[in-house]
Amino acid sequence: xxxxxxxxxxxxxxxxxxxxxxxxxxxxxxxxxxxxxxxxxxxxxxxxxxxxxxxxxxxxxxxxxxxxxxxxxxxxxxxxxxxxxxxxxxxxxxxxxxxxxxxxx
Numbered sequence: 001x002x003x004x005x006x007x008x009x010x011x012x013x014x015x016x017x018x019x020x021x022x023x024x025x026x027x028x029x030x031x032x033x034x035x036x037x038x039x040x041x042x043x044x045x046x047x048x049x050x051x052x053x054x055x056x057x058x059x060x061x062x063x064x065x066x067x068x069x070x071x072x073x074x075x076x077x078x079x080x081x082x083x084x085x086x087x088x089x090x091x092x093x094x095x096x097x098x099x100x101x102x103x104x105x
Contacts, residue, residue, distance in 0.1 A: 024034050 027034055
């Protein structure tokens with residue numbers, strides 16, 4: 001290679017441009033701000049949408065957590081022995097009222 005010729009300068013320009021393109025491709029792929037030709041940063045245009053999605057995601061997680069807590073409370077009530085006894089008492093009341101209706105007729 002001729003170090004004093006224009007080919008050397010062209011190779012340096014090509015390598016620098018290729019490195020810049022690869023750098024921006026990696027940044028774009030991973031969601032970082034892109035770098036323009038003059039070294040400045042260009043934020044992604046969809047940052048507002050990402051922020052809204054994160055807020056919605058947090059809200060939905062909170063609602064899901066509240067639902068899990070309510071479900072745990074309902075399971076505790078249903079599996080509680082006192083709930084089962086109350087159901088048996090209500091069944092006996094129903095049987096007794098049915099029996100008294102049969103006697104009246």
